[in-house]
Amino acid sequence: MFNSLKFKISITAFLIISVIMTLSTWRDIKETERKLLEGQKEKVVLLSERISHSIMVLMLKNRWQDLQAFLESMTNDSRELRSIRISEPDKGVIVASSTRQDIGGHINRRDRDMFNKKAINDAYLTEKNAQGFASKLTVIQNQTICHRCHGSEKEILGVMGVDISLDEVYKSINQFQKERLLDAAMGFLMIGGGFMLVIGLLIDRPIKKMIRIIRRIEGGDLSARMEEDKKDEFGLMAKSFNSMLESLDAAKQEIEMCHSEQMQRAAKLASLGEIISGIAHEIKNPLTGISCAVQVFQSEMSEDDSRKAVTTEILNHIKRLDRTVKDLLNYAKPKPPNFLALNINDALNKAVFFVYPEAKKQNVSIDTIVEGEIPDIMMDPDQMQQVFLNLMINAVQAMPDGGKLKITTLKSDIDKEEHIEIIKLLHGEKAVIVRFEDTGKGIEGEYLNSIFDPFFTKKSKGTGLGLAISRRIIHEHGGEIDVESKVGKGSVFSIYLPLMQKREGV
Numbered sequence: 001m002f003n004s005l006k007f008k009i010s011i012t013a014f015l016i017i018s019v020i021m022t023l024s025t026w027r028d029i030k031e032t033e034r035k036l037l038e039g040q041k042e043k044v045v046l047l048s049e050r051i052s053h054s055i056m057v058l059m060l061k062n063r064w065q066d067l068q069a070f071l072e073s074m075t076n077d078s079r080e081l082r083s084i085r086i087s088e089p090d091k092g093v094i095v096a097s098s099t100r101q102d103i104g105g106h107i108n109r110r111d112r113d114m115f116n117k118k119a120i121n122d123a124y125l126t127e128k129n130a131q132g133f134a135s136k137l138t139v140i141q142n143q144t145i146c147h148r149c150h151g152s153e154k155e156i157l158g159v160m161g162v163d164i165s166l167d168e169v170y171k172s173i174n175q176f177q178k179e180r181l182l183d184a185a186m187g188f189l190m191i192g193g194g195f196m197l198v199i200g201l202l203i204d205r206p207i208k209k210m211i212r213i214i215r216r217i218e219g220g221d222l223s224a225r226m227e228e229d230k231k232d233e234f235g236l237m238a239k240s241f242n243s244m245l246e247s248l249d250a251a252k253q254e255i256e257m258c259h260s261e262q263m264q265r266a267a268k269l270a271s272l273g274e275i276i277s278g279i280a281h282e283i284k285n286p287l288t289g290i291s292c293a294v295q296v297f298q299s300e301m302s303e304d305d306s307r308k309a310v311t312t313e314i315l316n317h318i319k320r321l322d323r324t325v326k327d328l329l330n331y332a333k334p335k336p337p338n339f340l341a342l343n344i345n346d347a348l349n350k351a352v353f354f355v356y357p358e359a360k361k362q363n364v365s366i367d368t369i370v371e372g373e374i375p376d377i378m379m380d381p382d383q384m385q386q387v388f389l390n391l392m393i394n395a396v397q398a399m400p401d402g403g404k405l406k407i408t409t410l411k412s413d414i415d416k417e418e419h420i421e422i423i424k425l426l427h428g429e430k431a432v433i434v435r436f437e438d439t440g441k442g443i444e445g446e447y448l449n450s451i452f453d454p455f456f457t458k459k460s461k462g463t464g465l466g467l468a469i470s471r472r473i474i475h476e477h478g479g480e481i482d483v484e485s486k487v488g489k490g491s492v493f494s495i496y497l498p499l500m501q502k503r504e505g506v
């Protein structure tokens with residue numbers, strides 16, 4: 001809840017709204033307070049003028065004995081007017097006041113200060129006995145018409161102070177404050193609520209919908225799709241998401257298809273392997289029997305017996321059959337490799353030794369080149385020899401009219417661009433490479449992917465197992481084999497064997 005996007009956006013918006021509203025409400029309240037207080041000051045100025053005028057009239061009519069009653073009636077008749085007092089200018093002794101008991105006392109300190117500062121034209125705010133007032137001092141000048149009673153010596157006859165209460169103003173301010181705060185709270189709730197509603201509709205709801213779809217997809221239902229009807233960012237997101245799902249769905253289907261094909265193939269090969277090894281064993285024993293019998297026949301024949309050519313031919317066929325059966329058995333029931341740390345060139349030289357007579361017969365020259373130091377690697381020498389033999393026999397068979405077979409052994413080099421791919425292929429491991437280059441007839445592009453398949457052969461007497469067995473042996477050594485070929489020019493078979501083998505016990 002506290003981590004949800006809705007909560008975070010709402011809390012931010014609430015904070016911003018509340019700061020703005022508090023500031024504007026505070027400013028409004030202060031401004032109104034100022035205006036109301038200014039109003040009271042203006043009021044006290046006007047009142048002072050009116051009262052001083054009335055006092056003047058009383059004086060001129062010689063009714064000064066009515067002054068006290070006039071002051072009292074003024075304050076009694078008004079709710080706001082609280083005090084009118086007249087003091088003599090020198091010592092500030094009160095000579096007349098709306099509050100009788102003040103007469104003879106001194107005016108208060110603030111009034112005195114204001115008089116001394118000659119701030120007599122302006123009204124001011126003051127506090128007496130914890131009550132607020134707007135006050136104004138008015139100087140009563142000794143005018144010519146006053147001279148007949150007061151003489152002409154004094155310039156100022158007296159100072160009149162008028163106070164009007166601020167109680168009502170403060171009440172209004174309080175009331176206004178309450179109303180504004182209530183308004184602000186209401187506004188805050190309405191804006192906040194509206195905001196939450198809008199966020200809910202525009203952001204929260206679409207996001208929740210998306211999350212529901214994503215959960216379905218997580219649950220494996222790749223057919224789920226987001227609604228693309230919105231024209232905003234959510235619509236765009238839904239579109240991209242859906243197209244991503246399309247590709248994902250297609251890829252998944254492809255993988256499933258590929259997987260089921262592979263499974264079928266593996267199942268087929270496994271059952272084929274069982275059948276083959278059964279049949280091969282059935283053939284192998286009678287074959288040995290036939291071979292022995294024919295040899296016995298042959299030994300009984302004289303040197304110039306014309307049937308001897310026939311029995312030799314039979315024996316050759318039996319040998320070929322035997323080899324095929326061995327290949328079949330090897331493919332169907334492979335032995336696990338027996339790893340030893342050896343130099344690959346030893347196995348290679350042995351294989352060359354076996355193939356050499358056949359190659360010579362066909363006018364094929366074999367060159368072996370070793371580039372640099374070749375470190376020992378972990379390998380099964382018999383199996384590796386079989387791989388080399390298969391590749392060399394294929395090469396020789398691809399050159400019926402003679403040619404050249406160049407075999408190069410080298411170490412992979414991270415600095416050589418063409419080796420980077422190999423190192424990647426072997427997950428960053430360094431490799432020993434053995435490359436077989438022939439000048440034979442080459443392989444058509446369409447067959448390049450099939451030649452490693454078991455039983456793929458283009459030869460009338462071939463089994464199609466040589467490359468399949470070789471590839472399996474190389475894989476069991478943690479390595480890789482690949483081929484490049486140009487029809488009419490020749491083929492290059494490369495074997496990559498990792499220098500380090502991460503095998504248990506090695």
Ligand SMILES: Nc1ncnc2c1ncn2[C@@H]1O[C@H](COP(=O)(O)OP(=O)(O)O)[C@@H](O)[C@H]1O
Pocket residue numbers: 390394395398438440441442443451452456457458459461462463464465466467468491
């Ligand atoms: N060096 C090569 N040059 C041309 N074709 C080749 C070469 N090596 C293999 N092939 C092709 O690959 C096929 C499969 O080879 P392999 O698995 O050894 O079976 P087989 O030799 O019994 O046919 C061969 O029939 C041949 O067409």
Ligand SMILES: [Mg+2]
Pocket residue numbers: 390393394462466467
């Ligand atoms: Mg072969």
